[in-house]
Amino acid sequence: MTTNTKATGGCIxxxxxxxxxxxxxxxxxxxxxxxxxxxxxxxxxxxxxxxHKYFTLLNQETLRWYTYIPNVKQGFCGECGCSLFFDYPKEARISIAAGSLDNTDNVTLAAQIYCTEAGDYYHLHPEGEMIDDGEFSLNCPD
Ligand SMILES: [Zn+2]
Ligand SMILES: [Zn+2]
Incomplete structure (x- = not known):
């Protein structure tokens, strides 16, 4: 049993x-x-x-936000360029790029969306639910 149950992450x-x-x-x-x-x-x-209530920025020195979809803010590091967050300010949640987590031991893939828009240069590896469009949602744990 592990005592430290926090998940941490960040950019390069x-x-x-x-x-x-x-x-x-x-x-x-x-x-x-x-x-x-x-x-x-x-x-x-x-x-x-x-x-949001479980999420804390420990350092946001180089964090920058950009919006290309209404009501969603994309967070990235202005220094090293890592893609990090999709924040939904009007909702209770924030999406976190899984690759930015320090430890992904307990992380599983639930679904893949917009499969029909995937780049032609790679084959989709069937894992999780495969959804053609964006009609999928998964609640964040309460
Ligand atoms: Zn960085
Ligand atoms: Zn997308």
Whole structure:
């Protein structure tokens, strides 16, 4: 049994660090192959997420926000360029790029969305629910 149940993560340069107060509050990962996520990440986005109340920025020195979808803020490191967050300010949740987590031992993939928009240069590996469009949602644990 582990006593430290926090989940932590951040970018390569360390200018952005965050923690989720309990790793069981992380949602399973949803991968998105839509065109915008491809551009934002350079390939595709695989995002976990949690509720704002469990999420704390430990360092946001180099954190920058950009909005390309209404009501969603994309967070990235302005120094090293890592894609990090999708924040939904009007909702209780924030999505977290799964690759930015320090430890992914307990993280599983639940679904892949916008499969029809995936880049032509790779084959989708069937894992989790495969959804053609964005019609899928997964609540973050309460
Ligand atoms: Zn950085
Ligand atoms: Zn997407």
């Amino acid at each position: 340069c360390g200018g952005v660090r965050y923690e989720v107060s309990d790793h069981t509050k992380l949602r399973p990962v949803v991968a998105c192959h839509c065109e915008q996520c491809r551009r934002f990440s350079g390939h595709f986005i695989a995002a976990s997420g949690t509720q």
